[in-house]
Amino acid sequence: MLCPWRTANLGLLLILTVFLVTVNISWPILMGKNAVLCCPITLKYLIITWEIILKDQPSCKKAYKKETNETKETNCTDERITWVSRPDQNLDLQIRPVAITHDGYYRCIMGAPGGNFYHGYHLEVLVTPEVTLFQSRNGTVVCKAVAGKPAAQISWIPEGDCVTEQKCWNNGTVTVKSACHWEGHNVSTVTCRVSHLTGNRSLDIELLPG
Known part of the structure; x- marks a missing residue:
């Protein structure tokens, strides 16, 4: 996977x-x-430190000292977060694969003679919700977007008399439930539309006679 940010114009990058x-x-x-x-190196550095700040965990630091070709780690226990290769060849960091617990802030600190320079990433882990649609015994149609991150948005075609609620889970995911009925609207088929950053879905259902 390519880095999310890279430029070939090193002069411009140095100015920035x-x-x-x-x-x-x-x-x-x-x-x-x-x-x-990516940790874009555009100046002579002495030491590179990746600082990883995750929820409810101590800050992890992975450092590389160029002069002695030494690496050091502090409070780093997640084996899925590693250097891409040897730090003397590549200073980028990789996560293989990304888990929901990797939601957090990652910062490359470049220690140089002129001071420290920072390049950070606010990593937001997205989770695709599981979508279900069914009609209950009392005739209410229920559409669920289960354990998505962030919370999904639910809409209906046609619009009905609906109640929507959310349940937040400890891992940061959210289940959205929308329950609707169309009494007196002469409707035979309805569509639940679920909008989410990972993609949108539409499910149809034929209403059973009440």
């Missing part, structure tokens, strides 16, 4: 790095995919 000092990128990525986080 020097004057902005900190660059932050928001990166949504689907759970189960592989991710490569």
